[in-house]
Amino acid sequence: MMRSESRALQLNDQGQLKHFLTLDGLDKSILTEILDRADSFLSMGEQSVKKVPLLRGKTVVNLFFENSTRTRTTFELAAKRLSADVINLNIETSATSKGESLLDTLQNLEAMQSDMFIVRHADSGAPHFIAEHCTPNVAIINAGDGRHAHPTQAMLDMLTIRRHKEKFEGLKVAIVGDILHSRVARSQIHALNTLGVDEVRLIGPKTLVPEHFKEMGAEVFHELEPGLEDVDVIIMLRLQKERMQGALLPSESEFYRLYGLTEASLAWAKPDAIVMHPGPINRGVEISSEVADGEHSVILNQVTNGIAVRMAVLSMAMSGQLQEKEQQASSTGETV
Amino acid sequence: MKTCIKNGRIIDPSQELDAELDLYIEDEKIVALGDAPAGFVADETIDASGQWVLPGLIDLAVSLREPGYTQKGNIASETLAAASGGVTTLVCQPDTKPIVDTPAVAALIQDKAFESGRANVLPIGALTQGLEGKKLSNMVALTEAGCVAVSNHRHPMVNTKVLSRALEYASTHDLLVIFHPDETSLSDGGCAHEGVVSTMHGLSGIPETAETIALARDLMLIEKTKVKAHFARLSSAKAVEMVADAKASGLDVTADVALHNLLLTDNVLSEFDGHYHVLPPLRSEDDRLTLIEGIKAGVISAICSDHQPHEKMAKIAPFSATEPGMANLEILLPLAMTLMDEGDLDFNLLLTCLTQGPASCLGIEAGSLSVGSYADLVLFDSTQRWEWSGSNRKTKGQNSPWIGENLIGKVVSTYLSGQKVFPIN
Structure with missing residues (x-):
């Protein structure tokens, strides 16, 4: 009767991140991996060439239903340093039609073949909702939902x-x-x-x-x-x-x-x-x-660290999605 | 028309009856149990071997959604859902569009229900005009038009003086008033029980005090005005205790509970699934267990489906933005029977709360298979396993966490005043 748990929703079969919705249920090894990766990106930030090609050819959409210049900017910088194409969308929602506009917006964006949505929303659980309702192989990153998680x-x-x-x-x-x-x-x-x-x-x-x-x-x-x-x-x-x-x-x-x-x-x-x-x-x-x-x-250190952590999370979720996609492809290949 | 139902196990709490007996129906009424009346020649004989024969269920809380919200449900669809679930009498809510605050709307609902012919439909009239809590409705005219009670539903009665006068007026005419205790200044904006789960998940809470403060006010006014009173959808342990105390001190009040509050707690909210968004909210395990104790102690005498059908879109949104309510009318009995698995309640008490209990809350003659009663009854296969999905769902509502679930126990057929209302071709 209980629906799938967050663990299942944000991890792929190999236990790797494919969405990043909440820290509730993630174990120490994943959190440590995020920190280790961020550390390596931080040392990279000190070099003259700041870009890595981990997200080359990928489209990342900053989907902000609540205004936040700072968070949006650090996510944008993180995605660009990973060589992704970035689209910023600020969507004002009216209190009465949140549900419809959210689903409609999603369907429109899916048609653009995006690879990742970075979501900020005033309702607790909105990124869960998006992860459950959008097409497979799109990574959802929670950039703050209601009072729930950041x-x-x-x-x-x-x-x-x-x-x-x-x-x-x-x-x-x-x-x-x-x-x-x-x-x-x-x-x-x-x-x-x-x-x-x-x-x-x-x-x-x-x-x-x-x-x-x-x-x-x-x-x-x-x-x-x-x-x-x-x-x-x-x-x-x-x-x-x-x-x-x-x-x-x-x-x-x-x-x-x-x-x-x-x-x-x-x-x-x-x-x-x-x-x-x-x-x-x-x-x-x-x-x-x-x-x-x-x-x-x-x-002030926190701000610098923010870009590195977001680079770590974006790259991990994207590779988790690719891993899942390959597995789906190989399993359908076997059945044909 | 004479019908004989043979070889069934008749279970009827109103007569403390549980026995394999034949049941005889002539036209609308039950004419004998056991031996046939002299000269009885059945036009139709139904073999109910291996089946239970139960009084038709009475559901105190069904939203039919008509008039006004037919994208969610209508009288034909939801009374069919009732019949398929063995519910022969249902009480419908006043919050339609237009609101049931004029005899014309009450008559319209009953006319349409009569046309569908699937269940007895008893409307609740609005306590105040437009449910606005300002001016009294024409309560007597509403009652004359068939309303079984008056209520302001979940709409707030902010002005206590208006409430007090409405109760005095209802008391004058011996009308039943149904209360939904909710102090809206505490519950407004909330979507989940205020507790550990809502705190952890950042969902706006509805504190227990939203229920108990309103309940305390209502109890004081009931005592003062001596109005006939029923409390709808108790959800917290403290509320059960307060109603128990009031009854113990001699106040003549009754209460019901929604089935989902007996089955679920706020633990199910951890995935933000809007199907679990209900009002009053699912509360803690302690609350759930106390509601069950309240049934055992007779504080709560009716279990209802609190059927609130919605179109699919109403639940496709982040949790707090979904519309509250579940649509479980047609699986009321098998769902209620899951309470027996954990040993929480026995079948006899469950059935009492689905038949005789709600009948006595309303003060109506129904929910019994005694000789002379209207032949409202259900043939039930208590062991059949089936999946509640797709084609066999009757409600227009798309909102139940049990859609697609396997259930045990299925209504075989339902009779209303001796007429088969489910299944019919």
């Missing part, structure tokens, strides 16, 4: 952590702020637990950090000081202005006073703790300028 962002954060801390074992990681609405945090929790950190802590008021997150393998703290005590990595999340209107918080200033990362609160963490933020930063709302620009901050 797996490439989480993996670039993992790369940043690994490059600074070398290994995940023994690390204590705190994620601070609006966990409830954050697809990044959900993907980070999966990744950190799979890669074997010691502890994942979530810090924020009950309106933004419901107790249910404990079931994902995280500790929940409602106060900053005990939450930050002895941590190696601090990930600050962006606080959206809408949260005040939604009665989730009284004011930005009260949030900053209780949960903002300042030099004083940073002192509660380990002396060599690193500070991360998926951006864009609200200075003076979730983080002070001194910390954002200070020696503990690795925020």
Whole structure:
């Protein structure tokens, strides 16, 4: 009665990625492979010739139902460095006809014989839906869906952590702020637990950090000081202005006073703790300028790492699709 | 017309009967069980050897989609689905287009149902005009036009004063009011039970308190107005406890549950399959088990299909953008019987909740095979294995997670007032 699981949906018969929808259910070896590949692309970025031909002749469509210049640009750069042809589509959706427009759009794009869709959508599960409904052999990459997942962002954060801390074992990681609405945090929790950190802590008021997150393998703290005590990595999340209107918080200033990362609160963490933020930063709302620009901050490294991680994911998913296509061809060949 | 159904196993909770007996029908009614009445010469004799003979099922929640939404279903298609599932009496919802807030719409639905001749159709009238929660509907006229109860369906009654007056007015005329407890300021925008699964998958949650806060208000007003009340589609453990407490303190209320809330939990949402998008939502295992306990304890006295047929497109979208509801009317009995596999419920109690239970919620004479009753009955092969797919599906609805599944137990034939309504050529 239960439909296929994400594992089955995003992996081919050899257990290789063919879509990249969520980190939930992916094992440590795949996450490590993504990081290793990204590392090799990073060293390549330092060379004068930046392109590799892994996606030569392939058409990659950036299918953004929600606006995001930064994420779209890094995906575009990643695809181009892999020698793909890239089409960018920003599609505004009306609240009433999401379903139809999504399916119609897909059918139109399939006719263009695309090889890969990079999808951002406001509805949780939209990339799953697309992976289930589009023609075979098109890879779907999740570039953020609703509150559900943002797996490439989480993996670039993992790369940043690994490059600074070398290994995940023994690390204590705190994620601070609006966990409830954050697809990044959900993907980070999966990744950190799979890669074997010691502890994942979530810090924020009950309106933004419901107790249910404990079931994902995280500790929940409602106060900053005990939450930050002895941590190696601090990930600050962006606080959206809408949260005040939604009665989730009284004011930005009260949030900053209780949960903002300042030099004083940073002192509660380990002396060599690193500070991360998926951006864009609200200075003076979730983080002070001194910390954002200070020696503990690795925020700018995150952006560089983002291109390498996306190159890794795109190339792995494409080879997973090719592997599956060859297998289909050989099995139909046998039956003829 | 005289019919004899021979050699069947007659199971009728209303008479605490489970025995191999012959059943005799004359015109519309059952005239004898066991021995033939004096001088009875059957025009037709049906051999029901190896089959169960059951009272026709009563379903408290069916959306026929007509008038207004015939791309999803119509009275002919959905009453045929009912007959093929052994449902001889069904209660249809007021949220058609136009809404059932005038006697004309109620009459139209019943006329079309009568024309199709597959099932007794009992409409629910709107409690307020246009289901807007502002002005009272002509409740008495609606009742005179055949409405079995009044309800604001799942449309919010934001103004408690209007609700209170609507209940006082309904109480004046001894009308049954059906409540769908839902505090919409808490449930709006939600598509899944607020819990671990919705949190992990980033789906907007509908908290248990959306149900219980509305239920608490409704219970207070029922106590005050003494209106006849029925709670539709309980979904949470806490709601079951609240209704149990209310009954224990002497309040005369009844309640039902949708079959899918007894079978499934929010665990099935992990793949974002819109077929599992229902309202009220599938909740936790604890909620599911408490709903079953509620049936055993008599707090919940009816199980319904909550049949909501949709066209295919309604479910082809990301989860939260799909339209809620499942269309399981015609597999109600075999699906309900899967609850016996895990030892959750025995057949007698299940059948009670599909016949006598809903009849008593509505206060109607139906759901019994006693002598003198209308001959609404089902011949059922409890061991037949079959696949529910393609050609044998009757509903226009394309939305059930069980399409293509193998089921055990199949309706052989259905009789309505002594007339065979399924299968017919």
